[in-house]
Amino acid sequence: MAKYSIHAGHNTFVPGAHGYIKEEVVDRKIKDAVITYLRADGQTVYDDTDNEGKTQNENLSAIVQHVNAHTGLALAVSIHLNAGGGTGIEVYQYDSKTDAAATRVLNNICAVTGLRSRGIKKNTSLYVLRNTKSPAILVECGFVDTKTDAEIVSSKTDAIGKAIAEGIVNKTITADNAANQSAKPASATQTASSKKSPLLQNKSTGSAVKELQQELIKAGYSIGKAGADGIFGTATERAVRALQSDYKIAVDGVVGPDTRAALSKAVSQKAKATGSTGTSVVTYPGTAIKRGSQGKNVERIQRALSLTVDGIFGTKTESAVKAYQKRHGLAVDGIVGPKTWNMLF
Numbered sequence: 550m551a552k553y554s555i556h557a558g559h560n561t562f563v564p565g566a567h568g569y570i571k572e573e574v575v576d577r578k579i580k581d582a583v584i585t586y587l588r589a590d591g592q593t594v595y596d597d598t599d600n601e602g603k604t605q606n607e608n609l610s611a612i613v614q615h616v617n618a619h620t621g622l623a624l625a626v627s628i629h630l631n632a633g634g635g636t637g638i639e640v641y642q643y644d645s646k647t648d649a650a651a652t653r654v655l656n657n658i659c660a661v662t663g664l665r666s667r668g669i670k671k672n673t674s675l676y677v678l679r680n681t682k683s684p685a686i687l688v689e690c691g692f693v694d695t696k697t698d699a700e701i702v703s704s705k706t707d708a709i710g711k712a713i714a715e716g717i718v719n720k721t722i723t724a725d726n727a728a729n730q731s732a733k734p735a736s737a738t739q740t741a742s743s744k745k746s747p748l749l750q751n752k753s754t755g756s757a758v759k760e761l762q763q764e765l766i767k768a769g770y771s772i773g774k775a776g777a778d779g780i781f782g783t784a785t786e787r788a789v790r791a792l793q794s795d796y797k798i799a800v801d802g803v804v805g806p807d808t809r810a811a812l813s814k815a816v817s818q819k820a821k822a823t824g825s826t827g828t829s830v831v832t833y834p835g836t837a838i839k840r841g842s843q844g845k846n847v848e849r850i851q852r853a854l855s856l857t858v859d860g861i862f863g864t865k866t867e868s869a870v871k872a873y874q875k876r877h878g879l880a881v882d883g884i885v886g887p888k889t890w891n892m893l894f
């Protein structure tokens with residue numbers, strides 16, 4: 550997985566081109582779609598759009614500062630719309646390092662809009678292209694002052710965003726993946742292992758972030774004074790990076806499936822280390838634990854049932870689970886599924 554920086558040009562203080570549509574409005578919709586699809590594909594994406602600059606210079610230099618603050622970017626992409634009464638799509642590049650990506654992005658946008666290609670254009674004087682350290686392209690997504698361009702582009706911002714994202718990563722991003730990205734956060738019992746859990750990273754917010762933070766705390770990682778507040782800020786990112794480092798997976802501060810698996814392990818190990826079988830809810834591991842199962846979760850169950858802790862789910866453990874289920878009015882099958890697990894922990 551790679552790192553990308555995406556931004557939309559201009560802002561409300563220093564507006565872009567206006568015609569049938571407003572550049573700084575439509576470019577942000579396209580930018581948001583690009584980011585959604587890239588993240589759905591598992592990429593690390595920074596939104597380096599500047600909404601604060603009061604002059605064109607402030608706006609441009611803020612964008613470049615944001616972009617250059619990241620290391621190891623595969624590509625920075627600037628999203629704009631054109632003006633001047635022409636028609637079609639064009640992509641600017643600083644040099645031919647970006648030939649392949651620029652060509653794919655250009656062709657993809659032309660394909661979904663039906664607008665003509667104006668080609669790839671080299672330009673070493675455009676501020677953002679000249680001053681960003683990483684490879685960069687600037688995409689002009691149609692003309693705001695040509696009616697057909699404006700109508701097509703403003704009605705297809707999602708498709709254009711997808712076209713750009715797919716051009717960047719050079720593959721099809723399935724609707725299924727993209728839907729997962731915007732899907733509601735997984736419930737607490739699914740979080741640990743569900744592949745459908747949303748990717749979380751700095752600036753993510755909501756209940757999925759809160760659940761993540763609660764798990765980090767359980768695993769013994771400090772997420773700062775604010776506690777589990779549902780806002781993925783610097784302290785949460787630091788905790789995620791520490792976890793990733795401890796479990797020897799890619800240290801990128803982004804919570805995807807590998808990080809969730811590591812976190813689940815960390816929570817189990819922490820609970821084992823502290824001998825905790827108290828009232829705190831421990832996330833169900835995602836698969837039933839039954840006769841023949843081995844490992845930390847079996848140890849945990851054995852500890853909870855005051856059995857000899859050997860990590861092997863044999864007939865004694867099974868009998869104890871059945872007795873426990875009977876006492877607690879659960880279906881007596883000797884298998885620790887979600888209901889038995891949640892009752893135990």
Ligand SMILES: [Zn+2]
Nearest residue numbers: 558565629630
């Ligand atoms: Zn522009």
